[in-house]
Amino acid sequence: MKKILFIFGTRPEAIKMAPLIKELQGRTGSFDVKVCVTGQHREMLDQVMDFFSITPDYDLNVMKQGQTLFGVTASIIGGLEPVIDEYQPDVILVQGDTTSAFIGALAGYYKQINVGHLEAGLRSGDVYSPFPEEMNRIMVGRIAKYHFAPTDRSMNALLNEGVSKDYVYKVGNTVIDALLLGLDIIKSKGDDIYAEKMNEVDWSKRVILVTGHRRESFGEGFESMCNAIKRLATENKDVELVYPVHLNPNVRGPVNRILGGVKNIHLVEPLDYPDMIWAMEKSFLVLTDSGGVQEEAPTLGKPVLVMRDVTERQEGVEAGTAKLVGTEGEVIYREAQRLLDDSVAYEKMANAINPYGDGTTAGQIADILEA
DSSP states (O other), rough: OOEEEEEESSSSHHHHHHHHHHHHHHSSSTEEEEEEEEOOOOOHHHHHHTTOOOOSEEEOOOTTTOOHHHHHHHHHHHHHHHHHHHOSSSEEEEESSSSSHHHHHHHHHHHEEEEEEEETOOOOOOOOTTTTTHHHHHHHHHHHEEEEEHHHHHHHHHTTTOOGGGGGGEOHHHHHHHHHHHHHHHHHOOOHHHGGGGSSTTTTEEEEEHHHEGGGTTTHHHHHHHHHHHHHHHHHEEEEEEEOOOOOOHHHHHHHHHHHHHHHEEEEOOOOOOHHHHHHHHOOOOEEOOOHHHHHHHTTTEHHHHOOSSOOOOOHHTTSSEEEESSHHHHHHHHHHHHHHHHHHHHHHHHSSSTOOOOOOOOOOOHHHHH
């Protein structure tokens, strides 16, 4: 059996790793699977693990209050050495662009173990946006042997950087597998337990779901985003806005100051993954600076306005499922208002084909690893 070690540490990684972990675990006789979580994020990571019923074999538990990139990097690299020495995997799998992904790949390189990279080849073209994720992803791309690219664009980016075509595979993104698996779990439990958590929201109205937390927007750009959201709410009394507010003080400060007390804006605590995808499915429109949401919402037929100046997920913009609106308040307001007022423009975005996959990515990757 091939010994596969998954290394990850944040909620987005756990979401996108979960379908592949389940797929490989189900292929008994082909794979021996171990899961190592770094704990780069703690509570949000644990919620996803519980939802998908995944138990880690190793937990580095590196998260500390006020941790820096220097500290988390040092903690992860030190914690991984004894794990790899004990398990001796044939392949290490990492996902995306986090510090856990980069250091997991680096540890594999130090031990001369082949690394597979899920969601490989995404590029914004700006090494400081998103920061530090863009450079993390580039560096994993230099280390990895197996590159599981979600789209033609990401595959071509890798080939243009000199990666051998023999080890680049276009497979879609496991985020769609996770979304569909998650919705099945939610439906099996029933809507009531999710609706009860946000019973202050009138879901019979058009609801705009908002997420915003990227560090490159902090300061003037973030305040401009908040002012646009406030204007949308005050000028559209028949619309509800739901904003799960990230725990970072750089987010909470301006959000509470600018958006607090507006009657049809609901500032809620960060949502667990199942609550988030439930709310997304019930929403009319999504405003976000998140990477994963840009991929998930189109599967549910929800237009996405991306509140960033650049995105490494340009395929959604090109396909028409998402629109890049930057952080300028006037632009965000104008584009969101257009989708509220113009049903033709809305339907065009809502019915565009999601370029990120059809829910078969985990099976494709398992087939490749098996072969």
